[in-house]
Amino acid sequence: MPFELYTYRRIGDLERLLRALPPARGRTFLVAGSGDRELLAGVLSEADTSPQYQIRRWDELYRFFCEELDVAKPRVQIDPPDHWLLLWSIVRRYRESGGVLPAGAQRRGFLTLLGSQIRELISEEVPPESLAAVCEEGDQLGRAFVSLYRAYLEALDRQGLSDSAGITTETRKLLDLPGAADVCRALDLVLVGFSSLTHSQLALVRALVGRGAAVRLCAPVADLAGAYGAAQQFGVDGFALSERRPLRTMKIQGGDPRQELETAARSLALWERGEGPLAELWPWPGLEAVAFSVPRARLAEAREVFARYGLPVFWDFRRAISETPLWQLSSASLEAAENGWQTEPTLRLLSQPWLCGFDLDVEKLRAFHPRGAKGWEKALDGADASARAAFGDCRRYAAKVRRGGTALELLTALRAFASGRALAVSRLTVDAPELDGQIALFSEALRELDRKILFIKEVVRDLGEFGSQKLSGADARAYLAAWADGTTAAQGRREAGCLTVFAGAPSPLFHVSYWFMIGTEASQWPGGLRESPLLDEARKERLHGLSSLGLDRSHLPLLSEQRRQREFLFRRLIACGDRCAFLCRSAVDAQERPQEESALTAAAAADRWIVIDGAVARGLDRLLAAPQEAALTPVEARRPDFRAENALPDSRVPPGRLEASAADVRLSSVDDFAECPYLFALRAVLGYEEPPREGEYDPLRGGAAMHALWERVWREYAASGCRGSIEERTRRLFDEVVGENYPSLLRSPSLQRVRSELRGGAARCAAKQDEWEAALRPLREEILCEFDLPPLRRGAVAFSGRCDRLDRLKDGRFLLWDYKTGKSSAYGKAFQLGCYALAVEGGALGGDGCAGWGYVGQKDAAVSGCWDDDVASLLNKRSGSKTLRERKDGAGQLLSDIALAMEAKRFPPRYESKRCRVCAFAAVCRRGEMRGELEESEEEGVDDE
Numbered sequence: 001m002p003f004e005l006y007t008y009r010r011i012g013d014l015e016r017l018l019r020a021l022p023p024a025r026g027r028t029f030l031v032a033g034s035g036d037r038e039l040l041a042g043v044l045s046e047a048d049t050s051p052q053y054q055i056r057r058w059d060e061l062y063r064f065f066c067e068e069l070d071v072a073k074p075r076v077q078i079d080p081p082d083h084w085l086l087l088w089s090i091v092r093r094y095r096e097s098g099g100v101l102p103a104g105a106q107r108r109g110f111l112t113l114l115g116s117q118i119r120e121l122i123s124e125e126v127p128p129e130s131l132a133a134v135c136e137e138g139d140q141l142g143r144a145f146v147s148l149y150r151a152y153l154e155a156l157d158r159q160g161l162s163d164s165a166g167i168t169t170e171t172r173k174l175l176d177l178p179g180a181a182d183v184c185r186a187l188d189l190v191l192v193g194f195s196s197l198t199h200s201q202l203a204l205v206r207a208l209v210g211r212g213a214a215v216r217l218c219a220p221v222a223d224l225a226g227a228y229g230a231a232q233q234f235g236v237d238g239f240a241l242s243e244r245r246p247l248r249t250m251k252i253q254g255g256d257p258r259q260e261l262e263t264a265a266r267s268l269a270l271w272e273r274g275e276g277p278l279a280e281l282w283p284w285p286g287l288e289a290v291a292f293s294v295p296r297a298r299l300a301e302a303r304e305v306f307a308r309y310g311l312p313v314f315w316d317f318r319r320a321i322s323e324t325p326l327w328q329l330s331s332a333s334l335e336a337a338e339n340g341w342q343t344e345p346t347l348r349l350l351s352q353p354w355l356c357g358f359d360l361d362v363e364k365l366r367a368f369h370p371r372g373a374k375g376w377e378k379a380l381d382g383a384d385a386s387a388r389a390a391f392g393d394c395r396r397y398a399a400k401v402r403r404g405g406t407a408l409e410l411l412t413a414l415r416a417f418a419s420g421r422a423l424a425v426s427r428l429t430v431d432a433p434e435l436d437g438q439i440a441l442f443s444e445a446l447r448e449l450d451r452k453i454l455f456i457k458e459v460v461r462d463l464g465e466f467g468s469q470k471l472s473g474a475d476a477r478a479y480l481a482a483w484a485d486g487t488t489a490a491q492g493r494r495e496a497g498c499l500t501v502f503a504g505a506p507s508p509l510f511h512v513s514y515w516f517m518i519g520t521e522a523s524q525w526p527g528g529l530r531e532s533p534l535l536d537e538a539r540k541e542r543l544h545g546l547s548s549l550g551l552d553r554s555h556l557p558l559l560s561e562q563r564r565q566r567e568f569l570f571r572r573l574i575a576c577g578d579r580c581a582f583l584c585r586s587a588v589d590a591q592e593r594p595q596e597e598s599a600l601t602a603a604a605a606a607d608r609w610i611v612i613d614g615a616v617a618r619g620l621d622r623l624l625a626a627p628q629e630a631a632l633t634p635v636e637a638r639r640p641d642f643r644a645e646n647a648l649p650d651s652r653v654p655p656g657r658l659e660a661s662a663a664d665v666r667l668s669s670v671d672d673f674a675e676c677p678y679l680f681a682l683r684a685v686l687g688y689e690e691p692p693r694e695g696e697y698d699p700l701r702g703g704a705a706m707h708a709l710w711e712r713v714w715r716e717y718a719a720s721g722c723r724g725s726i727e728e729r730t731r732r733l734f735d736e737v738v739g740e741n742y743p744s745l746l747r748s749p750s751l752q753r754v755r756s757e758l759r760g761g762a763a764r765c766a767a768k769q770d771e772w773e774a775a776l777r778p779l780r781e782e783i784l785c786e787f788d789l790p791p792l793r794r795g796a797v798a799f800s801g802r803c804d805r806l807d808r809l810k811d812g813r814f815l816l817w818d819y820k821t822g823k824s825s826a827y828g829k830a831f832q833l834g835c836y837a838l839a840v841e842g843g844a845l846g847g848d849g850c851a852g853w854g855y856v857g858q859k860d861a862a863v864s865g866c867w868d869d870d871v872a873s874l875l876n877k878r879s880g881s882k883t884l885r886e887r888k889d890g891a892g893q894l895l896s897d898i899a900l901a902m903e904a905k906r907f908p909p910r911y912e913s914k915r916c917r918v919c920a921f922a923a924v925c926r927r928g929e930m931r932g933e934l935e936e937s938e939e940e941g942v943d944d945e
Contacts (some may be wrong), residue, residue: 003209004216005230005238010575011511013241014218018192019047024214027053027188030061035507036193043509058201059164062171068183075162075170080486081452082466083163085407085479087111087118089466090151094144101144104533108478117534118149119165124199124556126543128153134542145534155466168200175207185212192218193508195568196229220508222571223609224564246611247574252516252584255620257298260586261305263618264292264516266632268499269309275630277616282514282579287312289513291500293573295524299503302518306501308635314498316506318488325438326418326445327484329354330397333417334477337398341373346391353435354421354442355390393417401480404472408456410480415449418442437492444489452487505573515577521585525598526566529559570600571609580613587619665898667789667801667835670891673898674831676916678909678925680898685907690920697754698742703821705741706858707804709762710819711785712737714805718783726773730766734759758821764861772863775874776815782808789836790843794899803836812848814840815871817856824857828864828880834891837884852884 008014018040021027029044031037037055044053056064059077066074078086088111095101104110121131128150135142156163162170174180189208194217197205209215219230219238231238252267254260270276272284294302299315306313321327332349339345347365350356361383370379373395380388397417401410421442456467471479494500500512531537540556557565574581589595604610624639625631631638665684673680682688693699713729738758739746745755784806792799805817816833820826833853840846852867854875863875866887872879882890901907909925916927 002212002214003234003236005234005236006216006218007221007231007238007240007242008218009221009223009242009244009247010578011220011509012578014192014220014509015043017218017241018043018190021047021190024188025052026186027190028061028064029053029055030189030191031055031057031509032193033057033507036509039507039509040192058171059167062162062167062174065171065174065180065183069174069177069179071174071177073160075156075160077162077164077167079452079455081407081479081483082161083115084111084482084486085469086152086155086466087115087148088471088475088479089469090148090155094148094151099144099147100140102141108481111478111482113532113534114145114148117145117532118152119163120535120556121149122153122163122165122169122200125169125203126556130543130546131539133546134539141533142539159466166200168198168204172200172204172207175211181211184208187213189213190216190218193220194218194230195220195222195572196233202233220572220575222568222575223607224568224571225607227564227568244608246608247577247581248579249574249577249581249583249610249612251612251615251617252582253615253617254584254586255618255622256588256592257519257586257590258301258305259618259620259623260584261294261298261302261518262309263616264518264582264584265305265309265311266636267616268311269632270630277614281614285513287497287499290516291316291502291506291510291512291514291576292516292518293502293504293506293576294518296503298518299501302501309632310635312495312498314494314500315491315503316494316500317503318490319441319503320485321445321448321487321489322481322484324445324489325352325354325442326449328352329418329421330414330480330484333394333398334401336394337402340371341376342371343369346370346376349394350387350390353438354418355394356384356387359384360387401476402473404470404476406468406470407479408453408467410471410476411449411453411456411483414480415446415453418446418449440492441489444492448487448489452483505569506576508572511576511578513577513579514582515574515580516582516584517573518584519586520583520598520601521589521595522598523589523595525570525600526563529562529566531559567600567603570598571604574604574610581610663796664798664800665902667792667799667839668832670799670831670835670894670898673901674894676910676913676919677901677907679913679915679919679921681901681907682921682924685902688921696748696750697745699821701742702745702754702758705738705745706758706762706821707819708741709733709737710804713766714783714785718785722773722777722780722783725766726769727763727766730762734762758858761821761858761861765856765858768861768863769856772875776807779809779811779874780807781810784808789839790845792835792839792842792895794895795903797899797902799835799839799895801836801839803840806840806845808845808847809851813851813868814845814847814849815851815867816840816853818853819856819858821858823860824855824862824864825860827855827857830855831891831894833865834887835895837888838892838895850884850888 006014006017029040031040034057037057040055063074065071091101091105091111091114128146131149132143132146135146155161175184187208191205196219205215205217217230217234221227221229223244252260252264254263267276267278268290271278274284292302329352332345332352336342336345336349343366347362351360351362365379365383368379370376376391380391397413400413404410405413535556537558540558543556574583583601585597586595605612624637626639669680669684672683709730712733713726716729716733717724717726735746745751785804787803787806789801789803803816804819807815807817809815816836818833833855837850837853841849852865852871854863854865854867856863863877866880866882866884867875867877868884869879909927911927916922
C-alpha cells in the first residue's frame, strides 16, 4: 500500500476511519497545526486498540528525519519576528547599495507584504532565476523584488536557517542522504485534513512514496465543480467516506452587525428555556454542543453580547500578543512618549491597572493639565509614590526603545518594564474580579516573552550579524510590533458547560452539533480580493508558463482561483455543524450601508451541498420584543403595548391645585401666563427651576452675557452723544463683556462654535441697528438703559420689571426695546412690552404715550413689534393687524386675569398650549394622562427674557 487517498464530506466519517485503522509500527499522523494535534489525539484515544503512534507537524517531521539520519547541523527554523528582522536588514542594505524601491516601501506594512510573497514563492519552490525570467524590461519593482528574494534565501543558507514555508523542501533534501530509504520504508504516514498540497509538500509526499513509505491522505471535499484538490494532484480517484447528502442549514439575520450577534445569542438563551424558534425544531442539547465562528475584528462586540445574555464562553483560539494587556501597556507607553506626554493619553496610561489603577486621582491630575515629562513630574510631586514610580518606569522604557538596541535588548527592556505587574494587580481582584481573566492573559503573554528571549539567546549565534544589529526609534517599535503580531498566547483551560467561540476558521478537524457562522455577507464571503503589487496576476501567469517549474494549477493562485479557494473554505466551515449550521448575517454594516447575502450560499444550495431549513430574522424595528413575544427580561425590554397603556383610566384625577399666591409679579413672566397659567405658577410664583439642559453651553448665562453686552454698547453710545458705529462698539466690547459674565464661553475649545455664532449674530444685529439709527437718531431726546419700570397695580397684585432700553422722543412719546438671543419672529404677539408700556404711561415718563415697541432678535438680526405708523415707516415695518391701543388693551386684560388668578389661587393647565411640547413640567401637570396620550419630549432651546 504505497499510497491511498480518502475523501470525506463530514468530519465524523473521517473519525470513524481513523479509529478503525489497523495497528502499524512507525505510524505517524501528519497535521497542519497544534490545534489539529489536540483534536486528533482525542479521536484516536477512543479507538478500540491502542497502537503506538506519533502526531507531528511538517517541522517536526523534518526534525524526525534529522534525528534518524544523524544530521550534524540541522537547520534552525526562524519565527515571524526573526523573519521580519532578516527582511528589515536586507531591505536596508539594498537601499544603502543604491537599490531603488517605490515610495510605498517606506510604510510599515511593506515588510509584511514582502514577507508573505517570499513565503509563497518558497512554498511553491520558485527560484529567484525563474522570477527574474518573468520580469519585463524596465520592471523596476520586479527587479527589486528578485534581488530581495535572492538575498533572503542566501541569508538563510549562509546562517543555516530555514523559513517555515521551506521546511518541506529541506525535508525532501534529507531523503537523498544515506539510510533515508530505510527510514522511509519503516514509515506509515497518515496525512489528515489536507484538501490539497503546496508544490513543496506535494514533492515531499511523492518522494516519500517513491522511497517506500506507506502514505494515506485524508482529504476533505466540497463538491465544487472543476476543483483541483488532492485527487487531481495525485491522479487517483480515492475512496469516498461520506454519502452525498446535503448539510442542514438555517439562516439568521439581524438588522445591523450587533443585532446579528444578539439575535443568535438570544435564540440560544431562549432555546435553553424551551422557548423561541429553535426550541420548536430540536430539544436543548446543552451549551457544549454549540460553537460559534466570529470574525476576529468583531470579538470585542461578541464578548459584550454573550456577557449580556449570560452565556458562558470558552474562547478557543490563541490571541496575538498585540491583543493582550501586555502589548496595550507597551504601546500606550510608547505612544504617550512619542506625543510628548500629553494630558489625556498619559492619564489613560497611568490609569491602567498594571500601573496605578484605582489609586490614581484622575480629576486632580487633570486639573493641573500637565504636558511634557517635566510637567508630569511636577504634577505627580504630591501624588502617591507608586504613581511617580510608574511614570518613571514608562519614561525609562520609552527612552530605551527610542535609543534602541538589539532585538534581545529591546525584548529584555519590555520584560523589565512589565515584570511583576501582574502579581501586583492580583490584589485588586477582590474588588474587581473581572480583572482575573486579564491578569491570566497578561501572565501568559509574559511567558511567551520569556520563551522568545530564551530562543534568541540560544539561536543568536545562528542569526549571526542579523541578530546583533541595532534598531532604534521607529525601527525598534516596528520590531516589537512584529513580535507582538506574530506571537500568540493561549486563552486558558476549557471549563465544562461553556459554548465555544473561534476567531474565524477553527481547526479542519473540528466539528460540533450546532454551528453558528457570524458574518456570512458578500463583503466577507468571498470578500474583496486584490492582487499583490509584488506578485501580480501577470507575473503569476508568466511563471505558470515556465515548463522548468512544473507548477500545479492550484499553486500561485490567480484571483479567480483565490475566489474558488474562499468558496471551498466556506463550504468546509458549514460542514463543521453535524446537525445544523446557522448562517448569520446583518442587513446593513456598521456604517448603515446595505449588505447582500453571500452568493456562495445560493451556490452551495444549488449544488446540493446544503439544504436551507428555515430562517430567523429580526430587523432594527424589533430591537424591543413585541408585547406577546418571548423575551429575556430584564436583559431585554418589551415594546410598550400602546393600546393598553394609552387607554384612559376609568377615573382620571386632575393635577393637584396649586395653592400659590404672591404679592409681586415680574412683568417679564406675563407671557408664561398667556401660554399656560399652570406653567406661570410653577415658574413665577412657586419659583421652580427647570432641569439643567444637556451640553456644556448654558443658554441662560449666554443670554445674560448678551444682555450685558447690549447694555454696555448702548450706554457708551448714549454717552458719546450717539456718535460712532454700534457695530464697531459691539465687536470691540464682545470679548470683554462675555469674559466678565461667562468666562468659560471664551476659554473652552468645545464652545468655539457657540461663541462664533453669538459673535457673528451680535455683529449682524448691531449693523442692522446702525441702519435703524439713521432714521431714529434725529427723533430721539434721551436713551435709558436697564430702566426700572414704575410699579403697576391690579387689585392686590403689584407688577414690576426692568426694560432693556427706553428711547424718549423729542415729541414726548417713548419707544421700548427688548433684546432676545433667539429670533424676533417668535415674539410678534408677545404681551411683555405691552405691559411695560402701560407701566411707563402710568409713571412720570409717560409723556404723550407710547410710540411703539420692538423685540430685537439677535439670531435673525431683525425686529418684531408694534408701532405708530410714522415710526413703523421709518423702520420699514408694516403696521400690524392690531393698533397700539388694541395691543395695550390686550396687555391690560392679561394683567387683570393674572391678578384674579392670584386672588383665587387657581392656575389651571392649558393642554392645548404650543409650549407643551417643550415644557419641562409635563409630568407635573399630567397632560398625557388627562388627554390619553403618551407625549414625546423634544429638547429645544427656550430663549431668555
